[in-house]
Amino acid sequence: MNEESSKLGTGLAWVGLIAMTTLVMIRAMVEHDAFPMWVSDPFIFSPPVIGLTPTKALILNLGVVLSCCTVLIGLYLRKEHFGTIAAILMTIGIAVVGHHGFHTFESVAEGSNLLAILAVLYVASCAHKIGGAQQLIAAITLGFAMLLVVMGAYEMFVIHPDTVASYEITRDSFLSARGWTPGSFEALAYERRLHQAEPIAWFGLTNVFASFVGAGAGGLLILGWSLRKSDRISTVYILCGLIAFAGLLMTQAKGGLGAFGLGVGLTIAVMLIKRKKLDGRAIVAMCGLVVLGVIARGLIGERIGELSLLFRSQYMVGSMRMFFENPLFGVAPGVFQDHYAIVKPDLSPEDVASAHSFGFDLLAMLGLGGLALFGLFLSIVSRIRPLQESDTSGSLLDRRALIQITMLIIAVASVISIRFNSPAMDTSLLAVQVFASVAWAGLAYLIIRQRPTGSAIQMAMFASASVLAIHSMIEVTGTWTVSGMLWALIIGSACTHTNHSSSSKPKPIVLLVLLALLGTISIFGMRVPVIARWERELNTASLPAIETAFQRYTLDGQLTPQLHQMEFEGRALAIEHLVEASKARPTHMPTRIAASEQMLWRAAALGSMGKRAESEMLWDRALELLEAGAPRSTGVGGYQWLGSVWYERANQFPESPSRAIWLAKAHDAWVQAFDRSPHNPHLAFKLMNLAIDRQSDDEVFQWANKALKLHEQSRLDPLRGLDEADLMRVRRYAR
Numbered sequence: 063m064n065e066e067s068s069k070l071g072t073g074l075a076w077v078g079l080i081a082m083t084t085l086v087m088i089r090a091m092v093e094h095d096a097f098p099m100w101v102s103d104p105f106i107f108s109p110p111v112i113g114l115t116p117t118k119a120l121i122l123n124l125g126v127v128l129s130c131c132t133v134l135i136g137l138y139l140r141k142e143h144f145g146t147i148a149a150i151l152m153t154i155g156i157a158v159v160g161h162h163g164f165h166t167f168e169s170v171a172e173g174s175n176l177l178a179i180l181a182v183l184y185v186a187s188c189a190h191k192i193g194g195a196q197q198l199i200a201a202i203t204l205g206f207a208m209l210l211v212v213m214g215a216y217e218m219f220v221i222h223p224d225t226v227a228s229y230e231i232t233r234d235s236f237l238s239a240r241g242w243t244p245g246s247f248e249a250l251a252y253e254r255r256l257h258q259a260e261p262i263a264w265f266g267l268t269n270v271f272a273s274f275v276g277a278g279a280g281g282l283l284i285l286g287w288s289l290r291k292s293d294r295i296s297t298v299y300i301l302c303g304l305i306a307f308a309g310l311l312m313t314q315a316k317g318g319l320g321a322f323g324l325g326v327g328l329t330i331a332v333m334l335i336k337r338k339k340l341d342g343r344a345i346v347a348m349c350g351l352v353v354l355g356v357i358a359r360g361l362i363g364e365r366i367g368e369l370s371l372l373f374r375s376q377y378m379v380g381s382m383r384m385f386f387e388n389p390l391f392g393v394a395p396g397v398f399q400d401h402y403a404i405v406k407p408d409l410s411p412e413d414v415a416s417a418h419s420f421g422f423d424l425l426a427m428l429g430l431g432g433l434a435l436f437g438l439f440l441s442i443v444s445r446i447r448p449l450q451e452s453d454t455s456g457s458l459l460d461r462r463a464l465i466q467i468t469m470l471i472i473a474v475a476s477v478i479s480i481r482f483n484s485p486a487m488d489t490s491l492l493a494v495q496v497f498a499s500v501a502w503a504g505l506a507y508l509i510i511r512q513r514p515t516g517s518a519i520q521m522a523m524f525a526s527a528s529v530l531a532i533h534s535m536i537e538v539t540g541t542w543t544v545s546g547m548l549w550a551l552i553i554g555s556a557c558t559h560t561n562h563s564s565s566s567k568p569k570p571i572v573l574l575v576l577l578a579l580l581g582t583i584s585i586f587g588m589r590v591p592v593i594a595r596w597e598r599e600l601n602t603a604s605l606p607a608i609e610t611a612f613q614r615y616t617l618d619g620q621l622t623p624q625l626h627q628m629e630f631e632g633r634a635l636a637i638e639h640l641v642e643a644s645k646a647r648p649t650h651m652p653t654r655i656a657a658s659e660q661m662l663w664r665a666a667a668l669g670s671m672g673k674r675a676e677s678e679m680l681w682d683r684a685l686e687l688l689e690a691g692a693p694r695s696t697g698v699g700g701y702q703w704l705g706s707v708w709y710e711r712a713n714q715f716p717e718s719p720s721r722a723i724w725l726a727k728a729h730d731a732w733v734q735a736f737d738r739s740p741h742n743p744h745l746a747f748k749l750m751n752l753a754i755d756r757q758s759d760d761e762v763f764q765w766a767n768k769a770l771k772l773h774e775q776s777r778l779d780p781l782r783g784l785d786e787a788d789l790m791r792v793r794r795y796a797r
Contacts, residue, residue: 071139075192076459078132078185083199083551084471085126086182087206090548091479093264094119096171099600100640100656104607105629105663107232107239110485113264116171117594119543123174124583124590126547130181131579133188138572142191149571151438152184153578155424158431160582162394163589167649168696170593172396172543174586176427179546180435181579186554187442194459197510199555200519201468203526203548204285205506207278208302211309212498214261214271216491218312222259229256241659247744250781261312264479265544272310272318273530273539277552279306280326281526285509288333288518295512302505316370317536324348325528329521332448342446342557345528349443352535353378353419364409369778374418374536376410377402381417381426392429400697401426403739410741411779420540439553443531446556448517448524465510472503520558527556592646596653599643606632630667633660644687651700654691658684658707669714681711692731698739705731709752725756743772743784747792754795766795 093113095101102109114122137144159177162169189195229236233244242248260268286299310318328348332340359368360375383405384393393401399415406413417423420439424432459467476499480492487495530549534540540549610629614621640657647653665680685707692700708728712721729752736745746769753761769784769792776783784792 067139068141071136071141072192073136074139075133075136076195078129078134078136079189079192079195079198080467080471081129082126082133082182082185083202084474085122085129086547086551087202087471087475088478089114089122089126089178090206090544091264091475092482092544093266094543097600097652098597099604099607100652102236102239103241103656103659104239104604105610105633105636107235108604108608108611112483112486114482115597117590117597120171120174120586120590120593123178124587126178127181127579127583130178130185131576131583133185133192134572134576134579137188137191138570138576140191142188144188144569144572144575145441146569146571148184148187148438148441149575151434151441152180153574155180155428155431155435155438156575156578156582158391158428159395160578160585161391162428163582163585166394166397167589167592167647169394169396170586170589172427173394175543175546176395176541177579177582177586179541179550180438182547183439183442183550183554184575186551187445187557189555190558194464196516196523196555196558197513197519198464198468199551200281200523201506201509202471203552203555204278204281204509204522205472205502205504206548207275207282207306207309208505209498209502210261210263210271210275210278211305211312212494212501213263214275214309214312216494217261217263218259221491226256245785247781254781260314261309264483265542267538267542268313269315269317269533269537270539270542270545272313272315273321273533273537273545274548275306275309275313276318276322276325276533277526277529279303279310280322280329280529281522282306283326284329284333284525285514285518285522288521289514293512293514295508298508318533321529321533321536324352324532325530326525328528329448329525332524333521341448342444342524342527345446345531346440346444348528348532349440349535352532353421356419356536364778371536372778373410373412376407376412377414377417378419378422380406380410381419381422384426385429385432388429390429392425392427392432395427397696398423398426400738403698403741404737406741408741408775409778411776411782413739416538416541418536418538420534423538423541442554442557443527445558446524446527447558448521461510461513465507468506468510469503472499472506476502520556523552523556527553596643596646596650599639599646600653603636603639603643606635630664633664636660637664641687644691648691649694651691651695651697651703654687655699655703658688658703661687662707662710678715681707681714685711692734696738698735698742698745701731701735701738702745705729705735705748709748712755722756725752728752729756741772741775743769743776743782746772747784747788750792750795762795763797766792767797770796 095111095113095115098111098115156177159173159180163173186199189199237244237249240248242252262268262271265271282299282303286296286303289296289299307322310322328344332344356371356375356378359371360379363372380402384398384401387405398417399413403413417426421436424436426432428435476495480487480495484492530539530553534549539545610625610632613625613628637657637660640653640660644650644653644657661680661684665677665684668677668680685704688700688704688707692704695701705728708724708731712724712728715721718724729749732745732749732752736742736749739745746765750762750765750769753765773783773789773792
């Protein structure tokens, strides 16, 4: 019975591991679309929908967690040992994630992603218990760097110039579709980023790309160097490592280069000082030194010109303020940006969605649960033993089986990635990704085929994990939607040390983790039908918009009476479905804003037709929708847009006897917005102008001085301050 249980356990562990690794690679190769179809006005600018939408992302996240549970069940049947403290820390953290998933609807997307990251980290740290699993993961993750370099180079030298040229042609419609005006902060910030030629692959952020090519470069170089005396193929590994390093140089990411230097330097020290038992505890110490360095940079302040680390020190300060204000459960996943806008230091010009540091992110989001999970992370990293052979108890798959599994995972991930991204791919990009996937598969095949010694693989994974762990102290890689699971897979799978004696009896503590994971899955699983309904309504609302945009394109932008009527009717249909979408997801303010924008477009059209009563009804409906949603939103966007709509209504109907009431409502909404973003000079400027319209001299003076003060505090990023014309107007009223 024990032998049968062991075989069943090994089989389940392998099934779960293969499923987990495949889903993790898919997640890393597919973009994320948080607000499908409606991030801009599709009637004006209708780009194709690519990547994982919220419903599909949620299902994938749950699939990852279920596959992790399968691995744990398999290992439990094999009577493997699990650390008691690590299991308790994991359970505490998962419980807090589940708490937010149950009580905060807008935490579902980020919460399920965080749950998957933690599950992968915990389960990957057990991979050394499955014979051949570490080599499989090493081959796939080290080879992945080749794919990233090819895709990144193509982005920089082909896609980027074409994108900039296309933007220049469609600039007006692009900005209009997003509600931005030329010269606004949003437009200037977008254009600043657009004109930077950077490789991002599917991550969306250059620094995250740098994390993985740096980790791949470090792992491949160390692997080649470890085998230089015993295997002639080591030259290929070193060459591939240099190619990956070239990808790191493409990013010009100072943090990525620094993490690469520290991680590889630490690995070399381990190789040279074998008897000193330098191991994962040194990585933990290095992470601590990096955090202390960032804190020290914050204390220096503006006395030196470097800003990147200064900004990160500000993020850390903001995250600690969130932790102390919500020490038990944190602010919840997915709402960091909303809270950071309130608690950030005065000189912080940015409103970021992350602390850019794995530990500080966890503390802010999950409070004491985050502290427990960060402790788990440090425990896993500290148990990486670079000179210790992996435990290959149980059935060790032969080389042929490992090759087949490796090729299967790479093929499935590549095909699904192409499938999701195909709407935005032309023939040349498709060919490049196929070539890149072949390069990835070729290197992975070579690593499995040559079957390097366990210690060589372990040294390579130590280097990769070092780079990723160190960089995640100053970057979002560990919590970012697209990258977090891959980050967790690499770091977790580098772990080999088990803190138990060979004679100790296995404990069923893993059942506690399993119970917590399955319980939290059920919480998030209940949200799938709701998110799916919301997404269906968004999709239906966009159908007439896509047809209108296509007709506009075929007519070369000419607005014929037939096209105008088609758009007029299409927006009416879009309104009804967007309203239904807002009912499905009532706390999602962007959905309500999108619906109100369609209502205001039709209101303007009806007004131009002389249908004043119908126009005013649409104004009332839009405002009713926004006023119902703004109090449910934690961010500034809802009240800011509500105030703008009230203000615009007062300007559209200047003779109305209700104009003073409308201006007062605009004032109240913008004050609420300012309370949620008290460092925003543009909001203070809006309130100053509103006070001028209301002829309130005291408020004019008050808001003018606030706007001037906040403008001066935005000096670290001048784009976030007032432009010259607005600044001159503010100074005219300030005293």
